[in-house]
Amino acid sequence: MTAVVEAGRREAQQAGRAFPECRILALDLCQAADLARLEATLAAEKPALGWVVNAAGFGKFGNWEAVGPDWAGRMIDLNVKALVRVTEMCLPYMAAGSRIVEIASTAAFCPLPGMNVYAASKSFVLFYGRALRRELAAAGRKVGLTVLCPGPVRTDFWAIGNETYTLKQLGRIDAFWMTTAENVVRHTLRAARRNKAVVTYGFWNGWHRRLANCLPWSWLMALSRKLI
Numbered sequence: 001m002t003a004v005v006e007a008g009r010r011e012a013q014q015a016g017r018a019f020p021e022c023r024i025l026a027l028d029l030c031q032a033a034d035l036a037r038l039e040a041t042l043a044a045e046k047p048a049l050g051w052v053v054n055a056a057g058f059g060k061f062g063n064w065e066a067v068g069p070d071w072a073g074r075m076i077d078l079n080v081k082a083l084v085r086v087t088e089m090c091l092p093y094m095a096a097g098s099r100i101v102e103i104a105s106t107a108a109f110c111p112l113p114g115m116n117v118y119a120a121s122k123s124f125v126l127f128y129g130r131a132l133r134r135e136l137a138a139a140g141r142k143v144g145l146t147v148l149c150p151g152p153v154r155t156d157f158w159a160i161g162n163e164t165y166t167l168k169q170l171g172r173i174d175a176f177w178m179t180t181a182e183n184v185v186r187h188t189l190r191a192a193r194r195n196k197a198v199v200t201y202g203f204w205n206g207w208h209r210r211l212a213n214c215l216p217w218s219w220l221m222a223l224s225r226k227l228i
Contacts, residue, residue, distance in 0.1 A: 011189060029056050029082035030074055039089045049093045053101045054083045054125075058160050059118035072117045079121035084128065096142035099192050102129040106151045106200065109212035110220045122149075126198070133197060146192040149200045151208065152178040 012018065025041065027034040057079045060067045087100060094100070104125040105118075112119035129147035136143050184201050191199040200209045212220060 011186065029086065030077045035082065035085055035089075038086070042089060042093060047093055048095060049090055050098050051101070052087065052090045052094065052098075053103070054086055055101075055103045056082065057103060057121075059107075059115060059157065060160070061115055063114060064116065067117065075117050075121055079118070080124050083125060087132070091141075091143070094143050097144075099144040099146065099195075100129075101188060101192055102145065102147045104129070104147050104149045106149050106208050108149055109209055110217045110224075112224050113221055114224065130197060144192060144195040146188070146196055147198045148184070148188050149198060149209065150179075150184050151200075151202055151204065153181050153184055155181055 025038060027038055029035060058075065060071045060075065064072070083102065087102070090100075102125050105122040107115060107119040108122035108126040110119070126147050126149065129145055133145035133147075136145060179202055187201045188199055200206050
């Protein structure tokens with residue numbers, strides 16, 4: 001979220017636009033009480049929300065036994081349940097011209113053994129976002145919705161994921177494939193302003209998306225086992 005705010009601030013300054021001040025609420029979106037606190041804050045203050053960026057999420061690596069039911073449940077709670085809840089509680093405060101960015105992943109494009117719950121949760125985000133975008137348009141709500149499907153990005157995501165299982169080729173992924181959060185944010189903000197439905201940043205990530213649409217998933221799952 002900090003990267004999103006800072007990139008947006010810099011872009012606004014370069015373009016000579018005003019950038020609104022941000023109020024930070026420290027919340028655990030896996031907790032019903034914290035979600036209720038966010039909903040109550042919105043109801044009390046009735047803000048005009050120009051942007052909603054659902055960037056909270058995490059993944060754990062390894063098969064179902066390594067990850068375990070507790071971490072699997074938390075991934076579903078944060079990546080899926082909280083994302084839907086936050087989106088729907090914010091929508092009443094979004095006027096025409098506002099924008100939503102839902103953060104999915106290139107993991108959403110096919111099943112991934114070794115990241116089964118994470119990939120499934122991000123597939124949910126992709127399909128949920130695309131369907132909600134169509135619903136908003138059909139209802140005459142001029143609120144843009146873009147689903148971001150980034151590939152590997154240099155963040156703390158990898159350290160958290162590796163707590164359950166270390167990726168076999170993480171060093172190679174880092175050197176060959178990863179990008180910076182700032183580059184992804186900058187590209188996404190531009191794409192969202194153009195009201196693109198789905199954004200995939202990076203050459204290899206674009207090919208991942210194309211191959212997932214035309215190759216058998218069994219092939220892609222076999223390839224993923226070389227990395228995970």
